[in-house]
């Protein structure tokens with residue numbers, strides 16, 4: 001993945017690689033998709049620093065597991081969940097000895113992935129004169145915001161206001177003309193949606209959707 005310029009294509013490629021044949025989610029590619037998204041966010045300006053800082057913190061925690069002694073247990077989200085639960089490595093009801101479990105860390109990114117899915121879909125079908133800030137805020141209100149306290153919602157709302165307009169936003173995505181952006185989004189949204197749904201089902205089955 002290039003360090004200098006972002007392209008939406010990279011994120012798409014990472015999420016494409018995410019799913020194994022039997023629909024397991026490879027953590028390495030999931031995290032690399034998030035790395036790409038953060039790069040994109042950073043290219044939008046320092047106002048988003050508090051958001052990318054939090055995301056990077058979580059990405060680093062997961063990368064730590066991927067590079068750690070038990071890395072084979074973290075190859076997929078499915079393996080991670082089983083390993084951490086079997087070994088009591090997850091704080092299930094309140095924060096305790098495992099405030100940085102892979103399960104709770106990934107859950108935060110997973111919830112943000114739903115926002116991303118809604119936002120990108122909205123962008124994809126948007127008309128030329130629609131405001132990215134409104135699309136972004138609507139997607140946030142329908143998803144991630146319910147997991148955030150008032151002060152975070154407020155800060156996020158302020159940050160959305162300075163998002164570039166649709167045309168500039170498409171340029172930062174760096175995939176070509178508006179038509180090409182729409183086409184890449186048409187490919188990206190279903191992929192992101194599938195990765196989200198698989199993780200959501202797994203977490204629901206294991207009753208992990210409210211991890212502290």
Ligand code: 1PZ
Nearest residue numbers: 037038040041050051054055108109112115136144152156
């Ligand atoms: C393109 C515009 C970008 C808008 C991004 C929309 C998401 C707004 C999220 C604001 C969250 C900011 C601060 C940190 C909040 C944390 O408290 C929570 C919960 O973690 P905990 O405190 O429990 O450890 N963190 C999150 O919810 C994860 C948020 C990750 C957001 C990543 C956005 C990536 C954007 C990609 C841009 C295309």
